[in-house]
Amino acid sequence: MLFYGIFCCSPPFYPENIDRKVTDMSERTLHILTDSFWKILVPGLKVTLPLTAVAFAMALVIAIFVALIQFANVKVLKQIARVYIWIIRGTPLIVQLYLVFYGISGLGYLINPFVCAAFVLAVNEGAYCAETMRAALEAVPAGQMEAGYCAGMKYHQIIRRIVLPQAMRTAFPPLSNSLLSMMKDTSLVASITVAEMFMAAQRIVARTYEPLLVYTEVALMYLVFSTVLTWLQHLGEKRLNRYRGVKKAAVR
Amino acid sequence: MGMLEIKGIHKDFGEGEVLKGVDLSVNKGDVIAILGPSGSGKTTLLRCMNFLEAADGGTMRFDGEEFTFGHVKKKDIARLRKKTAFVFQNYNLFLNKTALQNVTEGLTVARKMPKAEAAAIGHKMLDKVGLSDRYDYYPHQLSGGQQQRVAIARAIATEPEIIYFDEPTSALDPELTGEVLEVMRQLAADGMTMLVVTHELGFAKTVSNKVIFMEGGAVVEEGTAEEIFGNPKQERTRAFLRLETKDDGVGKEQ
Ligand SMILES: Nc1ncnc2c1ncn2[C@@H]1O[C@H](COP(=O)(O)OP(=O)(O)OP(=O)(O)O)[C@@H](O)[C@H]1O
Ligand SMILES: [Mg+2]
Numbered sequence: 250m251l252f253y254g255i256f257c258c259s260p261p262f263y264p265e266n267i268d269r270k271v272t273d274m275s276e277r278t279l280h281i282l283t284d285s286f287w288k289i290l291v292p293g294l295k296v297t298l299p300l301t302a303v304a305f306a307m308a309l310v311i312a313i314f315v316a317l318i319q320f321a322n323v324k325v326l327k328q329i330a331r332v333y334i335w336i337i338r339g340t341p342l343i344v345q346l347y348l349v350f351y352g353i354s355g356l357g358y359l360i361n362p363f364v365c366a367a368f369v370l371a372v373n374e375g376a377y378c379a380e381t382m383r384a385a386l387e388a389v390p391a392g393q394m395e396a397g398y399c400a401g402m403k404y405h406q407i408i409r410r411i412v413l414p415q416a417m418r419t420a421f422p423p424l425s426n427s428l429l430s431m432m433k434d435t436s437l438v439a440s441i442t443v444a445e446m447f448m449a450a451q452r453i454v455a456r457t458y459e460p461l462l463v464y465t466e467v468a469l470m471y472l473v474f475s476t477v478l479t480w481l482q483h484l485g486e487k488r489l490n491r492y493r494g495v496k497k498a499a500v501r
Numbered sequence: 502m503g504m505l506e507i508k509g510i511h512k513d514f515g516e517g518e519v520l521k522g523v524d525l526s527v528n529k530g531d532v533i534a535i536l537g538p539s540g541s542g543k544t545t546l547l548r549c550m551n552f553l554e555a556a557d558g559g560t561m562r563f564d565g566e567e568f569t570f571g572h573v574k575k576k577d578i579a580r581l582r583k584k585t586a587f588v589f590q591n592y593n594l595f596l597n598k599t600a601l602q603n604v605t606e607g608l609t610v611a612r613k614m615p616k617a618e619a620a621a622i623g624h625k626m627l628d629k630v631g632l633s634d635r636y637d638y639y640p641h642q643l644s645g646g647q648q649q650r651v652a653i654a655r656a657i658a659t660e661p662e663i664i665y666f667d668e669p670t671s672a673l674d675p676e677l678t679g680e681v682l683e684v685m686r687q688l689a690a691d692g693m694t695m696l697v698v699t700h701e702l703g704f705a706k707t708v709s710n711k712v713i714f715m716e717g718g719a720v721v722e723e724g725t726a727e728e729i730f731g732n733p734k735q736e737r738t739r740a741f742l743r744l745e746t747k748d749d750g751v752g753k754e755q
Contacts, residue, residue, distance in 0.1 A: 400606060411598075414597045415597050
């Protein structure tokens with residue numbers, strides 16, 4: 250907003266010999282860029298990131314629950330878990346968003362688009378993360394479970410204190426990957442009227458007719474968010490590596 | 502009557518019987534070595550005794566309580582396991598826990614012991630196996646021999662009535678077996694009841710008071726160490742000992 254003010258209020262002071270048209274154009278470009286910067290960033294911080302955080306947290310809870318059901322071989326619930334994963338992974342996210350949002354709206358119920366988006370994203374991502382978690386749980390050596398039993402621990406104690414922490418470490422990189430994907434997928438919820446970052450960009454384009462400029466800008470914004478998340482992932486991995494001998498060959 | 506009696510234990514994984522009715526009697530303070538060629542069912546026997554594998558038939562009497570394999574309640578299994586400990590061939594230390602936490606986990610979590618008390622025991626047990634400078638090391642930061650000694654510390658911390666050892670040194674480099682056997686020797690001297698599957702004939706000869714020779718899922722011969730090593734009655738025992746002696750030399754521990 251500050252830049253905006255400066256550019257609008259200060260009268261042109263360029264010498265006459267500079268091509269006015271070029272100056273006008275770059276001025277306009279700069280104006281649009283600075284103006285839209287905040288208009289894109291604010292929904293990014295206020296909607297895209299919170300939506301990502303809330304939906305992913307819920308997705309993780311779903312994933313751990315669904316993975317444990319399968320790992321523990323709980324009858325009936327296990328079949329339900331498989332059907333859930335089958336349906337979610339077999340249908341497009343955008344269709345799921347439309348189905349829930351417009352489906353429920355069509356029945357005459359008012360539904361908060363943000364809540365709906367968070368719910369659908371969580372349920373969707375939960376199915377993928379559940380598979381990641383299941384693979385990670387199965388990768389924990391069976392001997393860990395047996396050692397726990399022999400130490401007198403109960404199943405749930407071994408799972409919570411021994412198996413799950415190790416599985417989480419294994420699953421951390423692929424889960425980070427999922428988080429990154431989901432952050433970008435939040436752009437789809439623009440289509441169910443959630444005013445997130447991408448919708449903000451679309452609105453600016455509709456007003457300015459500068460798709461190349463504005464979509465580049467929003468792409469860069471996603472890139473910055475992704476970069477921060479990737480950086481957090483590396484920090485997290487470093488912390489978790491304390492008990493995992495990351496076997497890097499000392500020599501090549 | 503012994504503290505632990507196994508009668509007619511059977512196990513079939515689906516491709517023929519692996520245990521064909523093994524009997525076993527353990528008295529308090531016994532150190533029993535179980536010898537036998539690969540595939541003879543030694544590991545399976547130990548695992549069935551601690552319910553890591555479900556035996557198909559046979560009975561177990563432990564501390565005066567009688568159980569029939571295949572019909573033991575979950576609750577009883579949990580209770581029985583708290584009186585025993587298991588040392589695995591590949592250590593199976595909790596990979597996300599330090600040496601000390603590995604030892605205290607069974608105390609604080611399974612036996613609800615206060616943390617400080619458990620830590621004191623943990624320190625004492627790790628000192629006992631010669632790891633007083635490795636409390637806070639994670640398994641991946643320890644050598645195989647050190648890991649197995651942590652596993653032994655974990656086993657004795659809960660004061661079990663018997664410890665099952667399944668080839669505790671066979672995953673170790675030769676130069677590391679000595680430190681583990683030494684700890685086991687000390688445990689035996691302290692009067693711990695131990696059931697040890699091993700290929701270390703030297704250990705069996707010098708430490709155990711009873712030796713069992715298994716083959717093909719059955720006990721072929723049993724007796725004192727002197728009887729089995731000095732004067733084996735069965736030809737199969739003799740053949741096995743000849744072969745093993747040629748392989749790694751009896752008594753290399755002495
Ligand atoms: N989980 C299993 N499923 C099927 N067969 C098994 C299983 N575990 C063991 N067996 C079979 O049971 C037999 C006895 O195996 P076991 O591991 O008890 O032998 P062992 O005496 O401990 O041998 P080693 O000295 O090589 O450790 C083998 O033929 C093995 O193939
Ligand atoms: Mg074995």
